[in-house]
Amino acid sequence: MAQGRRSCGCLAAALVVVLAVGGFAGWRLVGRQWLEVYRARRVPSASGKELQVHVLDVGLGDSILVVAPSGKTVLVDAGPPGAGKKVLDALKRLGVDHIDIFVAANAHADHVGGAGDVFKSVNVGQVIYSGFPQTTREYDDFLKAVQQKKVELVKAQPGQSVDLGDGALLRVLAPIEPYFEAKDLAAGGNEPNANSVVMRLDYGEFSMLFAGDAEEQTERRMVEKGASIAAEVLKVAHHGSKYATSADFLKRGGFHWAVVSTGADNRYGLPAQETLERLKAANVKLYRTDLQGEITISTRGQKEDVKVTAAREPKANQDIWAGLPALRDDSAKRGFINYGDLPPAPKPMPEKTATNKNANKPTGAR
Numbered sequence: 001m002a003q004g005r006r007s008c009g010c011l012a013a014a015l016v017v018v019l020a021v022g023g024f025a026g027w028r029l030v031g032r033q034w035l036e037v038y039r040a041r042r043v044p045s046a047s048g049k050e051l052q053v054h055v056l057d058v059g060l061g062d063s064i065l066v067v068a069p070s071g072k073t074v075l076v077d078a079g080p081p082g083a084g085k086k087v088l089d090a091l092k093r094l095g096v097d098h099i100d101i102f103v104a105a106n107a108h109a110d111h112v113g114g115a116g117d118v119f120k121s122v123n124v125g126q127v128i129y130s131g132f133p134q135t136t137r138e139y140d141d142f143l144k145a146v147q148q149k150k151v152e153l154v155k156a157q158p159g160q161s162v163d164l165g166d167g168a169l170l171r172v173l174a175p176i177e178p179y180f181e182a183k184d185l186a187a188g189g190n191e192p193n194a195n196s197v198v199m200r201l202d203y204g205e206f207s208m209l210f211a212g213d214a215e216e217q218t219e220r221r222m223v224e225k226g227a228s229i230a231a232e233v234l235k236v237a238h239h240g241s242k243y244a245t246s247a248d249f250l251k252r253g254g255f256h257w258a259v260v261s262t263g264a265d266n267r268y269g270l271p272a273q274e275t276l277e278r279l280k281a282a283n284v285k286l287y288r289t290d291l292q293g294e295i296t297i298s299t300r301g302q303k304e305d306v307k308v309t310a311a312r313e314p315k316a317n318q319d320i321w322a323g324l325p326a327l328r329d330d331s332a333k334r335g336f337i338n339y340g341d342l343p344p345a346p347k348p349m350p351e352k353t354a355t356n357k358n359a360n361k362p363t364g365a366r
């Protein structure tokens, strides 16, 4: 009997241990994941004040200013070299005298080229960057500017969020590690682009996806990992490249508006006709900075009150649904990676191109 009680006690103790271990493992496997998903999807309620997003007209490149209802500001990229003045003019016009968060979507010149000038003139609170080891001359200059101003550098990771106050929330969706390598991008991609920082901005019922220069592989991985990509507005990936913005991604995103940030007469064919066809098939209302200048989106957090306006109408002979012919393929296969997205001179200049090519050759990991 005593032995029976002892073995019974041992059994109970073993059961407790099994339950404890099982419960802990179960929590790790399911509970924690659920909590992370819940936390990531939870959006505070909107205060009702106006949020503005300005997709600036910087030519072939990106520079997008978010003015949150609280007055906090986010600048996603600063356009190509020489665009710094345009960005600063826009900040002045909009009464913005500081940047709380600067996001460098990738290391290419068309995203960080203008950043040095911006950093010289305006205080920046924090920099979020992709962390993908890549270097270009412009990126080195950008990092120097960040160091000189002693700005905190934060590597983008999915699940990170920045509370912009008054109900506005900025969240990182990508890059999702392991980073894409050239071998993963056989379809014609570019590593810094595929590992771009992708973010979403939420404010009440409104949301906008900033796709950086993501590739189709980036889109697929975000979908596979359950990233919240559905949004009202899409900043189209990679200036409308044919290597992104797949029909499947558009279907899942359910976007109502799409903005392409690009420059007139670029030789990479950005935006590509086939991308515009996919956007048309997805029934989005399209805006383009090359034909309409700065695009402004404003909302007080209600779906019905979203306003999208363009600085100007396209000219009579300009068709918003007409892509540009590609004189140079924007893929890694054709050596594009050595150029980055460096915007070329409007007219072909062979000697200058050779100089740029050398200047932007990756010089090793950092």
Ligand SMILES: [Zn+2]
Binding pocket: 061, 062, 108, 110, 111, 213, 238, 239, 341
């Ligand atoms: Zn780009």
